Structures are given as C-alpha cells and as structure tokens.
Amino acid sequence: MARTRWQYAAIAATVSLSIAACSDNTSWFKGESEAVDSALNTLVSDLDLRQDPRAGRNLPQITDPLPQLGRDLFFTKALGGGMDSACVTCHHPSLGGADALSFSVGVGAVNPDLLGEGRVHGGGLPLVPRNAPTVFNLGLWDTGLFWDSRVESLGKTAGANGAGSGIRTPDTLLGTADPGAGPNLASAQAHFPVTSAEEMRTSAFENGSSNEDVRSHLAARVGNYGIGAGELATNTWLPAFQAAFSSTDTAENLITFDNIAEAIGEYERSMVFVNSPWQRFLDGDTDAMTQQQKEGALLFFTRPGDGGAGCAACHSGPLFSNGMHTTVAFPQIGPGKGDGPTTNDDFGRERETGNPQDRYRFRVPSLLNIEMTAPYGHAGAYATLEEVVRHYDSPQRTVDTYFANGGWCQQDQFRDLASCASLYPDAVSNTQLALDKLRQEQRDRVSLFGQIDLEDAQVDQLVAFMQALTDPCVTDRSCLDPWIANNASSGHDGIQLNAVDEAMNPL
Ligand code: HEC
Ligand code: HEC
Known part of the structure; x- marks a missing residue:
C-alpha cells in the first residue's frame, strides 16, 4: 500500500516540477497556484494525511487538577538535589518547550533562573552532552522518548502514548517492562532527570545512592516527611496534592515520586500545540499556507526518485x-x-x-x-x-x-x-x-x-513548509500563560523557578 501512495505522490510531484520550470519565482499566475493546490490536495488524499493528531487519544486539559499540580512541580527547584535546577530549566514553554541552547545547562548555573541564551555553567562549559528536545506534544508519542528511545513502549500501540503494553526505562534491561514506569511514556520519563547529576541531582545530593533512593528522598522533601522533613523553608504541597488527587490521604501516602511523575506527565501531555497553518490547510482552509509553503509540502512528501526531497x-x-x-x-x-x-x-x-x-x-x-x-x-x-x-x-x-x-x-x-x-x-x-x-x-x-539535489529556491520552500508547522499559540506569551507557573508567586515552597531571559525580562 505504501508504494502505491508514493506512486501517486510522484504524479503530484511531476505537476509541481513542470510548474517550477515555467515560473519566474516572483509572479504567480492564478493557474499556477491552482495547479499547486490541486497537486497538494491529490497528495494529501493519496498519502491519507488529513488526520486530527489528537484523534483517539485521551489527553488532559491544562485546567484539569493533575496538570495544574504537574505544572507547579515542573517549575520547582525543590526537585533538584541542590535546589538550583527544575524541569523548566531546560524545557520552558516560552522557549518552544526546550532551552534554545545546543547543550543544556542544569545544575551549577551562574544564575539558575536565567534561561535560554546567556545561561552559563559556573565552570564555563555545558556538561550535558545532548540537546534538549521539546516537551510539547509529548502525548502524541507512541514509540519511545529521548534521542535513543531509552524510555520505550514495548507494544508501541498507536494512540496509546505507551499505556497498556509495558514501558522499558533505564532502570530495566532492553525489552523488559519497568514496573515503576507509571501510566504512560511521559510519567516513565519524568523519573529520570532528577537522577542525573548534571541535569538536576548535583553530585553532592545522595551521591552513590540508587535511583530509587534519590527519588524517595526528593518525594520526602516535597512531602516534608522522613529523610526530607524540614528541607524546604516553606511547604504547602500537601493541600495541592490532596486537591489534585481528590484525596485526604497523608503526605507519606500521597506525595510519592510515582505521583510526582504522574502529575508532571499529565502537565506535559496537556501541551498539545498542533493548530498550525499546515493543520488548518488539511482541515480545508486552502489559504492557510503560502504558495511557497505549499511547494515545500510537495517536496517534503515526494520521494527523491520522483523529484522530491523524501x-x-x-x-x-x-x-x-x-x-x-x-x-x-x-x-x-x-x-x-x-x-x-x-x-x-x-x-x-x-x-x-x-x-x-x-x-x-x-x-x-x-x-x-x-x-x-x-x-x-x-x-x-x-x-x-x-x-x-x-x-x-x-x-x-x-x-x-x-x-x-x-x-x-x-x-x-x-x-x-x-x-x-x-x-x-x-x-x-x-x-x-x-x-x-x-x-x-x-x-x-x-x-x-x-x-537529492535541491535548488536554492527549493531549500527555501522546505524551510517555509517547516515554518507552517508552528502553532501560533507557542509564539504568544499570553496564549502560553496557563502552562507557566504564576510568577507573581514563589510557589508552594518559595523556590519556584520564575525564569528571566538574558536581559532579565520575565519569560
Ligand atoms: C539540564 C537540562 C534538563 C533538565 C533540568 C531536564 N531536562 Fe528533560 N531533557 C534534557 C535533555 C538534554 C534531553 C535529551 C536527553 C537524551 O535524549 O539523551 C531531555 C529529554 C527530555 C524528554 C524527552 C523528550 C523526547 O521527545 O524524547 C522529556 C519528556 C523531558 N526531557 C522532560 C523533563 C522533565 C519532566 C524534567 C524534570 C523532571 C526534565 N526534563 C529536566 C534536558 C533537561
Ligand atoms: C533517514 C531518515 C530521515 C530523513 C529522510 C529525513 N530526516 Fe530529518 N531527521 C532524522 C533524524 C534521525 C534526525 C535527528 C538527527 C540527529 O539528532 O543527529 C533528524 C532531524 C531533523 C531536524 C532537526 C530536528 C530537531 O528537533 O532538532 C529537522 C529540521 C529535519 N530533520 C528535517 C528534515 C527534512 C526537511 C528532511 C527532508 C529534506 C528530512 N529531515 C529527512 C531523520 C530523517
């Protein structure tokens, strides 16, 4: 079936190439733009691209109680061993759900609250060896997380976000489900950054302890019990957990690391940003994309052998x-x-x-x-x-x-x-x-x-098409506001990370 679809795409590509050949790239005649529209519509039908990315998925809203708690946990430095790094350090909504750096700087930053360009490690060089991916649209992944999928769904069921078929994590061997992974890929992943000395733990905190001991200590800190009692100067987390889980249970029972990870995961899964010009085009708004973006789409989805970019x-x-x-x-x-x-x-x-x-x-x-x-x-x-x-x-x-x-x-x-x-x-x-x-x-x-062998104009078309994959909400601070912890407050523990940019403006 896949081959037949690509063959149809070839027909569309031929149409687009003959258009490119007779256009002077600056003026578009109505007939030419109609030909591109029709080629793209053919391709969209033949490749079955007209889909709602959310279809069949059970994704939470940011206004739901668990994502609300998850957001506040995502923003607190209390989950950093040395209380100087939070999840948001490297995944801020205003920075595309990432950090705008080649390599993340977690613990030991000169200014822990400065995110993005200008964030530097006290030692000068970044220690994290990989680029931070976005946490946006995390609920759309069904395969694995991280650049090497070391958090991996064993069943890879379409639409499940890892639920129901076992999830392998770095705590288990390849192919073996981690019983502590939680309900989905997002909750499974959230167990790991807190164990990394460079990202959040610091080398001093629970040095040499197991991942499980690191997590228990952090949960006890947030819950103000046992080994973590009294570690936070102020602490109003218990009522927040009780509200989010609609429970009157004690901190020991309610503020566990599994519950922390589940809430953070639900916050991430609420970040669905898919209302792009491309999606609006698929939904029937022919004018949602520019001519150049449409030509880029044709190249993107057409095979190299048929003149596309593959x-x-x-x-x-x-x-x-x-x-x-x-x-x-x-x-x-x-x-x-x-x-x-x-x-x-x-x-x-x-x-x-x-x-x-x-x-x-x-x-x-x-x-x-x-x-x-x-x-x-x-x-x-x-x-x-x-x-x-x-x-x-x-x-x-x-x-x-x-x-x-x-x-x-x-x-x-x-x-x-x-x-x-x-x-x-x-x-x-x-x-x-x-x-x-x-x-x-x-x-x-x-x-x-x-x-492939692209002309300069085609490079520009592909870039333009990728720019048509941006949901306008992610470029608008007020639209993102529900996903950003209230920076007029210092949070449930006084150490919420209220981020600033290099010019000290709030993010
Ligand atoms: C110091 C920066 C830093 C901090 C702090 C941090 N992350 Fe990340 N995050 C990264 C980097 C770098 C990667 C990619 C690592 C890899 O693939 O090996 C990543 C990967 C991820 C991914 C995988 C995304 C994907 O598409 O595969 C998720 C989800 C995520 N982080 C969520 C979190 C959460 C939740 C926290 C807090 C518990 C957190 N991060 C804290 C830097 C950071
Ligand atoms: C063979 C599979 C493959 C093909 C074909 C392919 N990509 Fe990729 N793409 C990848 C992989 C794998 C990465 C990650 C590479 C890395 O991290 O080193 C990537 C990364 C990217 C990135 C950076 C994403 C990020 O989050 O940093 C962009 C943008 C991109 N590809 C666009 C394209 C475009 C445009 C084309 C067609 C011209 C294309 N890709 C063709 C596999 C592919």
Whole structure:
C-alpha cells in the first residue's frame, strides 16, 4: 500500500516540477497556484494525511487538577538535589518547550533562573552532552522518548502514548517492562532527570545512592516527611496534592515520586500545540499556507526518485516522526556520551541495543513547532533550518562547510569562549565516522536517506513548509500563560523557578 501512495505522490510531484520550470519565482499566475493546490490536495488524499493528531487519544486539559499540580512541580527547584535546577530549566514553554541552547545547562548555573541564551555553567562549559528536545506534544508519542528511545513502549500501540503494553526505562534491561514506569511514556520519563547529576541531582545530593533512593528522598522533601522533613523553608504541597488527587490521604501516602511523575506527565501531555497553518490547510482552509509553503509540502512528501526531497520517509504521520532510529550524521560536537576510542563520541541507539548496526542512529524527531526549537539535532549543532535542509541535500559538503566556518564556535553558546576552537578536538573525526556509516548504509540500500539535489529556491520552500508547522499559540506569551507557573508567586515552597531571559525580562 505504501508504494502505491508514493506512486501517486510522484504524479503530484511531476505537476509541481513542470510548474517550477515555467515560473519566474516572483509572479504567480492564478493557474499556477491552482495547479499547486490541486497537486497538494491529490497528495494529501493519496498519502491519507488529513488526520486530527489528537484523534483517539485521551489527553488532559491544562485546567484539569493533575496538570495544574504537574505544572507547579515542573517549575520547582525543590526537585533538584541542590535546589538550583527544575524541569523548566531546560524545557520552558516560552522557549518552544526546550532551552534554545545546543547543550543544556542544569545544575551549577551562574544564575539558575536565567534561561535560554546567556545561561552559563559556573565552570564555563555545558556538561550535558545532548540537546534538549521539546516537551510539547509529548502525548502524541507512541514509540519511545529521548534521542535513543531509552524510555520505550514495548507494544508501541498507536494512540496509546505507551499505556497498556509495558514501558522499558533505564532502570530495566532492553525489552523488559519497568514496573515503576507509571501510566504512560511521559510519567516513565519524568523519573529520570532528577537522577542525573548534571541535569538536576548535583553530585553532592545522595551521591552513590540508587535511583530509587534519590527519588524517595526528593518525594520526602516535597512531602516534608522522613529523610526530607524540614528541607524546604516553606511547604504547602500537601493541600495541592490532596486537591489534585481528590484525596485526604497523608503526605507519606500521597506525595510519592510515582505521583510526582504522574502529575508532571499529565502537565506535559496537556501541551498539545498542533493548530498550525499546515493543520488548518488539511482541515480545508486552502489559504492557510503560502504558495511557497505549499511547494515545500510537495517536496517534503515526494520521494527523491520522483523529484522530491523524501523527508516523509522518516518524518511521517501527524507527529512528523516514524519513531524509528536512523543515521543522518549531523555534526557530533560537545562532550559526547563517553563512546568510542576518543570517549567523546555518541553512538546513539547502539548504546541501548548493543548492536553496532545501530551506531550513530538517533530517533527521528518530531517537526511540529520546529521553528521554535533551534539549535537542531541531538547535539544542537545546526543553528538554522536552512543548514539542516542543506545537510540532507549534501551531507559531506554541509558538514565540511560547518567545521570550516568554525563549527560550534558559530553558536551563541560558544562564540565568546576564548579557547573555543580547541574545545572538541575529535568532533570532525567522530562526525566523519557517522558520515561514513551513512554512506555505507546507502550503498547497502538499508538507508531511508535519499540522494537529492535541491535548488536554492527549493531549500527555501522546505524551510517555509517547516515554518507552517508552528502553532501560533507557542509564539504568544499570553496564549502560553496557563502552562507557566504564576510568577507573581514563589510557589508552594518559595523556590519556584520564575525564569528571566538574558536581559532579565520575565519569560
Ligand atoms: C539540564 C537540562 C534538563 C533538565 C533540568 C531536564 N531536562 Fe528533560 N531533557 C534534557 C535533555 C538534554 C534531553 C535529551 C536527553 C537524551 O535524549 O539523551 C531531555 C529529554 C527530555 C524528554 C524527552 C523528550 C523526547 O521527545 O524524547 C522529556 C519528556 C523531558 N526531557 C522532560 C523533563 C522533565 C519532566 C524534567 C524534570 C523532571 C526534565 N526534563 C529536566 C534536558 C533537561
Ligand atoms: C533517514 C531518515 C530521515 C530523513 C529522510 C529525513 N530526516 Fe530529518 N531527521 C532524522 C533524524 C534521525 C534526525 C535527528 C538527527 C540527529 O539528532 O543527529 C533528524 C532531524 C531533523 C531536524 C532537526 C530536528 C530537531 O528537533 O532538532 C529537522 C529540521 C529535519 N530533520 C528535517 C528534515 C527534512 C526537511 C528532511 C527532508 C529534506 C528530512 N529531515 C529527512 C531523520 C530523517
């Protein structure tokens, strides 16, 4: 069936290419724009793209009691071992649900409340080796979370968000359900950042303890009982938990880490931002996208062999991800995950499966609201969507140009560091290994990464199409307000993270 759909797409692509050939790119005649509309409508029907991303999913509203509690937990530094880092540190709604940095800075920041550009670690360099993905639309994932899906649904049931079929986490072996994962992928994931010394725990807090002991201590701190009693100067969490869980139970029974993770997960699952121009176009509003965006859509969904860019081979479905792990060889910069002879490489999915075939494979990311979450890739190497598209057009040349132009030193996070150029001496060779693997996979015909040859105008069209995946709500502070903890208050414990930007303006 898939092949037939791609064949139909080929017909649409042929139409679009003949249009491109006779257009001068500045003036559009009515007939030409109608031809693009009709080609795109054909493609949308044939690929069955007209879907509601929320369909069949049981997603909460932010006004529901559990997401309300989850939001406040997401914003409190009480869940950071040293009380200087919160979930929101790296996933702020005003920053696209991420942090606008190549590499996150968690504990030990010069100013813990300053998020985004200008956030620096006291030691100078970021310690987290991967880019923070958005937490928006988390409820649309059915496969796995993290760049290597180390939190993974065992059943991958469509529409379930990991519920009902067991979830593997870093606390269990590959393929084995974690009995403590909670109801869905979001709750399962929320058990882990608090255990990471760089992200939230600090090396001093519960040093050498098990993940379970770290979590119990934090829950006891929030609940003001046992080992955590008295650790917060003020504490009104119990009534908040009682309201959210409609219960009169004690703190010991109600403020457990599993309940904390469930509430945070429900908050994340309430962040559904899918009302993009693309979705409005699918819903029948022909004028929701510009001509250029529509041409970009045609390229995006058409196969390379048919003159398209082949993006939908991996970025498919309403989430724009097939949930698989593939090699695309974006630059490997930063401290890495300790892999390879240089110990600063990142083997991606192989780290979980142990299978060398999976080396340099990363989970295909969603492209919803992608405009808001630069820099891009698992190591946050590329600063713009244009660079990303050029990478697909010519991976080796784009990587070479990237490093020739200074690599990571082009980025705001590194630009001002005196020793910038010498920071990651193995970045070029590690990236080359990934590029070689990509080429080998292409030769072996196991790669979904097609050979394409884009003109500059087509690069712009693809970028424009990706900009049509932005829900206007995520660019509007007042629309996002329900997901941001009330910054006129210091929260339930006096250490809510009320974020500011580099200019000290509230986020
Ligand atoms: C120091 C920054 C930092 C903090 C603090 C942090 N995260 Fe993250 N988060 C990241 C990074 C980096 C990744 C990607 C890590 C990887 O894939 O290996 C990530 C991944 C995620 C993901 C996976 C998203 C996806 O699409 O796969 C979710 C969900 C998430 N974080 C939620 C949370 C929650 C909930 C908290 C608080 C309990 C939290 N994060 C705290 C940086 C952070
Ligand atoms: C072979 C599968 C595959 C194809 C084909 C593909 N992508 Fe990707 N895409 C990925 C993977 C995997 C990543 C993550 C790479 C990494 O982190 O190093 C990614 C990352 C991206 C990102 C950055 C996302 C983020 O959150 O940082 C964008 C943007 C993107 N792709 C757009 C496109 C476009 C446009 C096309 C078509 C020209 C395309 N992709 C084709 C697999 C693919």
